[in-house]
Amino acid sequence: MSEADEPVEIQPLPLDAWHRERGARMVPFAGYEMPIQYAGPEGGIMAEHLWTRAHAGLFDVSHMGQLMVEGAGAAEALEAVMPGDISALRPGRIRYSLLLAEDGGVLDDLMVTNVTEGEGATPRYYVVVNGATKWDDIAFLREHLPDEITLTHLDDRGLLALQGPDAAAVLDGIVPGAADELSFMQGTSREWRGAPLGIGRGGYTGEDGFELSFPADRLAEVADALLADDRVRPVGLGARDSLRMEAGLPLYGHDIDDTVDPVAGGVAFAISKRRRAEGGFHGADRILGALAEGPASRLVGFSVEGRLPVREGAAIFSGEAQVGRVTSGGFAPSVGAPIAMGHVDTQYSAPGTPLEAEVRGKRVPLTVSEMPFIPHRYHRKGAAK
Amino acid sequence: MTRYFTEDHEWIDVDGNAATVGITDYAQGQLGDIVFVEVPGEGTEVTKGGDAAVVESVKAASDVYSPVTGTVTEGNPALEDDPALVNTAPESDGWFFKLTIADAAELDGLMDEAAYKAFCDTL
Numbered sequence: 476m477s478e479a480d481e482p483v484e485i486q487p488l489p490l491d492a493w494h495r496e497r498g499a500r501m502v503p504f505a506g507y508e509m510p511i512q513y514a515g516p517e518g519g520i521m522a523e524h525l526w527t528r529a530h531a532g533l534f535d536v537s538h539m540g541q542l543m544v545e546g547a548g549a550a551e552a553l554e555a556v557m558p559g560d561i562s563a564l565r566p567g568r569i570r571y572s573l574l575l576a577e578d579g580g581v582l583d584d585l586m587v588t589n590v591t592e593g594e595g596a597t598p599r600y601y602v603v604v605n606g607a608t609k610w611d612d613i614a615f616l617r618e619h620l621p622d623e624i625t626l627t628h629l630d631d632r633g634l635l636a637l638q639g640p641d642a643a644a645v646l647d648g649i650v651p652g653a654a655d656e657l658s659f660m661q662g663t664s665r666e667w668r669g670a671p672l673g674i675g676r677g678g679y680t681g682e683d684g685f686e687l688s689f690p691a692d693r694l695a696e697v698a699d700a701l702l703a704d705d706r707v708r709p710v711g712l713g714a715r716d717s718l719r720m721e722a723g724l725p726l727y728g729h730d731i732d733d734t735v736d737p738v739a740g741g742v743a744f745a746i747s748k749r750r751r752a753e754g755g756f757h758g759a760d761r762i763l764g765a766l767a768e769g770p771a772s773r774l775v776g777f778s779v780e781g782r783l784p785v786r787e788g789a790a791i792f793s794g795e796a797q798v799g800r801v802t803s804g805g806f807a808p809s810v811g812a813p814i815a816m817g818h819v820d821t822q823y824s825a826p827g828t829p830l831e832a833e834v835r836g837k838r839v840p841l842t843v844s845e846m847p848f849i850p851h852r853y854h855r856k857g858a859a860k
Numbered sequence: 861m862t863r864y865f866t867e868d869h870e871w872i873d874v875d876g877n878a879a880t881v882g883i884t885d886y887a888q889g890q891l892g893d894i895v896f897v898e899v900p901g902e903g904t905e906v907t908k909g910g911d912a913a914v915v916e917s918v919k920a921a922s923d924v925y926s927p928v929t930g931t932v933t934e935g936n937p938a939l940e941d942d943p944a945l946v947n948t949a950p951e952s953d954g955w956f957f958k959l960t961i962a963d964a965a966e967l968d969g970l971m972d973e974a975a976y977k978a979f980c981d982t983l
Contacts, residue, residue, distance in 0.1 A: 511919075512892060520918040521893040713892070713919050782896045782943070784916050806895040806918045813895075835898075835914065 488537050489633045489691035493698060497709055504712060505606035507538045512711040520713035524808040527680055527718055528849070531639035532710035533701055540609025541629040541688060543590075544620065545599040552624045553587070553600060556616070558737065558756045560747035561600070564589045569660040569675055573737055573745050574604070574612055579758015580733035581740055582615060583608045584725070588662040588675060601662070601673065603634070603686070605727045632673075633694035638684030638718070640852065641706040646685055649700045650674065654685070659853040668696060676854060679715065681722030681847055683854045720814060721807050723776055723846025729787060730774055730802040730816055738765035739818070741774030772799065773824040776846035777832070779804075779813040785832040785839055791819055792831045792838070798823045801832060809849050815841065864927065864967055865976035868909075871951060872927040874967060882955040883915065883924060883946065886980050891917040894946045899935030899957050906930060906959060908966050913956045915946065928966040930959040 485503050488494070494501065498514025512520050526532055544553060550561040559572035566589045574582040588601040604612045609628075616626050637646060643654035650665050653674050657663060662675035673688035689697050701707050716726070725731045731740035736758060743766060750756060754763055779785050784806050791799035799819030807814040815832070823830060828843040861875045869887035873880045888894065896916040906912045906926035913924040913935075935957045938945055945954040961967075971979060 519893050717918060784896060786921065808918065
């Protein structure tokens with residue numbers, strides 16, 4: 476499957492003009508023109524990456540699909556296609572989950588928030604899916620959700636991510652109290668300038684941070700309010716990728732896709748304990764079998780010797796035998812060296828295993844590494860602030 | 861010494877049959893932060909328009925072509941320790957390689973500085 480093979484109409488993001496005013500270089504991605512990096516001395520992937528780790532980066536992630544699944548029995552309906560314990564997810568809680576094809580292949584990875592408004596209210600789940608897969612996801616969900624469950628594409632909403640050690644203090648400046656209310660993987664909502672602002676604590680950089688959902692036609696107001704704080708700078712898609720790689724988080728369509736089950740894809744942690752015991756999700760036989768027997772291959776991280784970046788597609792060797800392939804790779808600004816992620820045969824997946832990647836006919840030594848490459852700094856409940 | 865430019869954003873300084881090659885300030889700006897440069901070793905035969913070096917930004921790898929045919933006399937050793945020289949001094953200390961030109965007539969098709977500037981303005 477290749478996105479490039481399909482004629483896709485490139486759409487502008489709600490903040491298209493906002494990005495261009497700030498000197499963004501726009502590139503086509505997931506059907507949108509997206510900012511890859513910004514101009515000026517503060518811009519560039521390296522500077523934007525390091526700024527996010529030191530202060531707060533503002534990312535436009537409006538290309539992602541925001542969906543609402545609601546109705547009596549919504550949790551059970553989602554459990555047919557996702558392996559998470561959605562029924563146990565309390566209001567205001569967020570879980571990472573997967574959309575599974577009938578054969579157990581991973582169709583997408585996503586975040587589910589229980590946004591049910593109170594005791595006895597209609598169950599409602601807010602689901603954020605990848606931009607590149609959202610149209611397929613919507614079609615798949617429409618096909619598999621029972622008729623009494625309503626699926627709404629919230630395409631009139633935009634999404635921003637504010638990430639970094641200063642994110643909580645910055646958010647507190649425009650939405651007082653919201654950061655205090657939330658720990659990692661919790662969500663809430665506020666009325667902000669007369670419109671609903673959805674707030675979730677989490678993100679894709681390994682840093683503490685928030686995702687903010689607001690009407691698309693007024694998203695620039697939120698972006699401007701955040702950027703008015705000196706601790707915030709806009710950050711593009713380029714640094715988003717290097718940050719998430721350092722955080723050891725998989726990228727759908729690269730590190731995981733529909734050819735792997737969650738076990739081989741390294742995302743088996745998304746399968747809850749109860750669901751492992753009970754099954755009843757797409758591909759349960761295959762996936763529970765893979766859990767019991769162990770996968771034939773695993774997604775691992777690699778630390779790369781030297782400075783030559785090892786990128787997606789590079790073959791991984793142990794001696795003369797090809798034992799895997801790189802699925803994400805590049806230079807890691809906070810590590811100060813190249814890093815990579817990829818699938819290797821399980822016998823070569825232990826941290827410390829020395830392997831080689833082939834880059835332009837040359838062998839580059841690398842070592843299977845623990846992930847994340849940079850420690851996560853999420854704001855977990857009970858942890859020091 | 862005369863400086864010429866290619867449409868692929870290389871520059872070449874020519875002094876008799878000796879030349880120095882690098883990428884332009886415009887090119888480094890397009891590539892962004894450069895983290896690795898692979899330069900050809902002494903004795904490498906390069907051809908006009910053929911692959912001669914590789915420059916890696918945070919995001920991607922790009923080929924650098926030789927503006928003329930010739931034999932490499934030296935790759936820039938400074939780029940091994942400090943690839944970011946290509947960002948900070950693309951048209952001086954951040955040169956890629958030196959070579960001996962095989963056929964000076966190949967220079968005829970290249971642009972001078974004014975023509976290159978006009979070319980960049982159309983991009």
